[in-house]
Amino acid sequence: xxxxxxxxxxxxxxxxxxxxxxxxxxxxxxxxxxxxxxxxxxxxxxxxxxxxxxxxxxxxxxxxxxxxxxxxxxxxxxxxxxxxxxxxxxxxxxxxxxxxxxxxxxxxxxxxxxxxxxxxxxxxxxxxxxxxxxxxxxxxxxxxxxxxxxxxxxxxxxxxxxxxxxxxxxxxxxxxxxxxxxxxxxxxxxxxxxxxxxxxxxxxxxxxxxxxxxxxxxxxxxxxxxxxxxxxxxxxxxxxxxxxxxxxxxxxxxxxxxxxxxxxxxxxxxxxxxxxx
Amino acid sequence: xxxxxxxxxxxxxxxxxxxxxxxxxxxxxxxxxxxxxxxxxxxxxxxxxxxxxxxxxxxxxxxxxxxxxxxxxxxxxxxxxxxxxxxxxxxxxxxxxxxxxxxxxxxxxxxxxxxxxxxxxxxxxxxxxxxxxxxxxxxxxxxxxxxxxxxxxxxxxxxxxxxxxxxxxxxxxxxxxxxxxxxxxxxxxxxxxxxxxxxxxxxxxxxxxxxxxxxxxxxxxxxxxxxxxxxxxxxxxxxxxxxxxxxxxxxxxxxxxxxxxxxx
Numbered sequence: 001x002x003x004x005x006x007x008x009x010x011x012x013x014x015x016x017x018x019x020x021x022x023x024x025x026x027x028x029x030x031x032x033x034x035x036x037x038x039x040x041x042x043x044x045x046x047x048x049x050x051x052x053x054x055x056x057x058x059x060x061x062x063x064x065x066x067x068x069x070x071x072x073x074x075x076x077x078x079x080x081x082x083x084x085x086x087x088x089x090x091x092x093x094x095x096x097x098x099x100x101x102x103x104x105x106x107x108x109x110x111x112x113x114x115x116x117x118x119x120x121x122x123x124x125x126x127x128x129x130x131x132x133x134x135x136x137x138x139x140x141x142x143x144x145x146x147x148x149x150x151x152x153x154x155x156x157x158x159x160x161x162x163x164x165x166x167x168x169x170x171x172x173x174x175x176x177x178x179x180x181x182x183x184x185x186x187x188x189x190x191x192x193x194x195x196x197x198x199x200x201x202x203x204x205x206x207x208x209x210x211x212x213x214x215x216x217x218x219x220x221x222x223x224x225x226x227x228x229x230x231x232x233x234x235x236x237x238x239x240x241x242x243x244x245x246x247x248x249x250x251x252x253x254x255x256x257x258x259x260x261x262x263x264x265x266x267x268x269x270x271x272x273x274x275x276x277x
Numbered sequence: 278x279x280x281x282x283x284x285x286x287x288x289x290x291x292x293x294x295x296x297x298x299x300x301x302x303x304x305x306x307x308x309x310x311x312x313x314x315x316x317x318x319x320x321x322x323x324x325x326x327x328x329x330x331x332x333x334x335x336x337x338x339x340x341x342x343x344x345x346x347x348x349x350x351x352x353x354x355x356x357x358x359x360x361x362x363x364x365x366x367x368x369x370x371x372x373x374x375x376x377x378x379x380x381x382x383x384x385x386x387x388x389x390x391x392x393x394x395x396x397x398x399x400x401x402x403x404x405x406x407x408x409x410x411x412x413x414x415x416x417x418x419x420x421x422x423x424x425x426x427x428x429x430x431x432x433x434x435x436x437x438x439x440x441x442x443x444x445x446x447x448x449x450x451x452x453x454x455x456x457x458x459x460x461x462x463x464x465x466x467x468x469x470x471x472x473x474x475x476x477x478x479x480x481x482x483x484x485x486x487x488x489x490x491x492x493x494x495x496x497x498x499x500x501x502x503x504x505x506x507x508x509x510x511x512x513x514x515x516x517x518x519x520x521x522x523x524x525x526x527x528x529x530x531x532x533x534x535x536x537x538x539x540x541x
Contacts, residue, residue, distance in 0.1 A: 052501055076505060084501045091491050092498035096410045096442040107511040108503035116511065138445045152502065 002160065002191055003028035003051065008060035010046055010214075020046045022214045026062070028193065028207075030159070033186040035202035036195045037225075038211035039236045044195045047211070048162050051193070052082045065159060080109055083153030087165040089145035090138070098124075098140075099133040102152045109156065123155040124148075127181055143174025147181060154185075161185060163194045167201065179204070199226060199240050203261045210235050227259040242266035285341070286408055292521060293335035293406045298415035300522035305403045307529040311536040312395045320539050321391050327532045328398060335406055342401055346394050353390050360386030413441045418515055431507035439495070447488060454483045 005026030011019045021043045028034050036044045049055040051064050053075040062069045067078045083105075086092045095101040102120045111119070124130050127147040137145055146166055153161060163182060167175040183204060186192045194201065202208050208225040210218040212235045218225050225231060229247060232239045242260040246269075249256060256273055260266040288294075293301075308324070315321050332342065346353075364386070366379025404412070417434035424430045455465065458479060465476050 054497055054501055076503060079501060079503045084498075086494065086498055086501075088494065090446050091494040093442060094439060094495070094499060094502075096413075096438070104499075104504075105502040108505065108509075110509060110511050113511055113514050136445075137442075138449075156503070 001027050002030045002032075003062075003064050003193075005050075005062040006060055008047070008050060008057065008062060010043075010050070010055065010058050012046075019214050024060075024211075024214070024216055026209070026216075028191065031186075031189055031191055033183075033192045033204070033206045034194070034209060035205035035207070035222075036193065036209045036211060037197070037199065037202045037235070037237065039197055041213070042211040042235070043214040044211045045164055046214075048084075048164055048193060048195055051160070051162060052079050052084055054084075080156050081158050082160040082162065083156060083158035084162040084164060085146060085149050085153055085166040087168050089142055089149060089169065092149050093137045093145075096136055097133075098129075098135050098137060098148050101137060101148065102155050105152055105156045119155050120151075123151040126154055126185075127151045141174060142170040143177040146170065146174065146178050150178070150181065158190075160191045160193060163192070163196075165195050165197070167196065167198070175201075197237070199232075199237055202226065203240060210237075212236065222261055223259070226261060285405065287337060287341070287405050289336060289406065291334055291336045291406070293331055293402070295521070296406075296525055297516070297518050297522045298407050298411040299418055300518055300525055301403055301407055302412070302415050302419060304525050304529040305399050307526075307533050308399050309396050311529075311533040312392055312399070314533070314536045314540065315391075316388075316540055320536055321395075323532065323535060323539065324395055327528075328395065328402075330528075331402055332398075335402060337402075337405055342398065342405065346397050349393070349397070353393060356393070357386040357390050360389060409441050409444070410438075413437050414513075417513075429507070431510075435507045443488075443491070446491070447484075450487045450491075451480070451484050454487070455480060 003026055005024065008021055008024040008026065009019055010021040024043075024047060026047070036047065038044045046055065050057055050062055050069060053069045057069050064078060065081045067074045067081075069075065069078065093101050094104045099117070099120050102123055103116050106116050106119060120133070121130070124132060127150050129144065129147050129151060132140070132144070132148070137148060140148065150161075150166075163178075167178050170178065179201060182192055182194060194205065196202060203222050203226065205222060208218075208220065208222055209216055210225050210231065217235055218228070218231050226239055227243050227246075229239065229243075238244070240261060242263060242265060245266065246256055246259045254273070256269040258269065260269050296304075308327070311327070312324050315324055332339070361382045362376050362378060364379060364382030365377065366381030366385075368380035369377055370380060371378045407415075416437055417430075420428070420430050420433060423433075455463075459465065463476060463479065465473065465480075
């Protein structure tokens, strides 16, 4: 397992009674695309901030890429293997020029100067932003900003990439841009951990970890988690449209073969149903 | 694109634009010294003529270059009058109580006004032909000698570069908060200075809060990207100064030297 967590508890008021995380277990395999799904305040952001030790582990155990997150000497190395893209694209740029910002991480790890520009360019190419080297981040669109932020992470070639609600502040186009690259990176073998409260974004994941009030409610494939109405209700989330329609049709006496998750699957199921009549 | 409000950068390809920012800042400082050192009409003429050369080769439109000076007209007039009327000179032309108009006073007034105007023009020439980011990187290397007296120059350089990066987003945030308050009935357009100052107070607190929040998020993002301290990082390669940079420096030093020779 690339990520192994057991009984993780966390309280923002140290020693307090209100816990942001309660007894969370976490297991993520290499190359997996995991969506951590939950409404606001469910603890999903708090949880992933433990993975690269931005928050200190208070209780429980957590190992990421064989590194114990409590080991302060290795935290710095851990962060190279576990990159993170944040929610607000404007709050994560360090330099006023795109290429300098991407170089920031490389400079932190003392990558030799002559290697830097090549790695910056290849990182930009991977997020389809070649040619934007000299631009100022504040002149880019939201989706472009997040892709530049991602390039800054990719330049260090981490094994795990965490998207901490990286699409939440983007318009639909920008969201699609980022999701497309997320899926591309997954196909290339990276371990992707995406935090989101958009159920539609979790559909493409290999595994969904459903969180509510600091607890893990469920952990399983999108098919088992998203189609479970009681579970979704408990998590205060609305299931994807095809799932809702599937159950509405059931109430109207129309039984489809299986519960669809995407619009394509929905169309397919309806066609199959129609051909049976 | 939003840039620094004062002395807005105007893109161009003139020799002045291409000069290394480090050389440009040094030249500006040397020429400013020449301005302050001027004591006679000849001295000011010298600097003025010397400034015509960079103004001409910068190919900047003259109007914005002197716009800042024009905007300060009232302020300059006050300086002139204060000096002319309150300077205790020997050749008194007229006097009313403590107010005394003297030959030396008028001279002193004109001196200070000329100093302010010329220094403003030099500053404008610098900022109009140099990107804020170039100024920042240049400052980074110019402060390096301070390391000898124990200043953590790497950290200061990091702060400068992050601060420059923050300006446009902070301006956007201020605009947003202002609009949110106008939408709820706040008024910022009052003519009275006192009223305007009071109306800006409710703006200050949220802008500061948002700035601190940004700073906190940014520091998290920096840590997540492996920042430990400013020392253990890949060094930036500094390009050596070119021939025209040395020429500009020599020119500035010469002007300054002539100025001090004129003094005697």
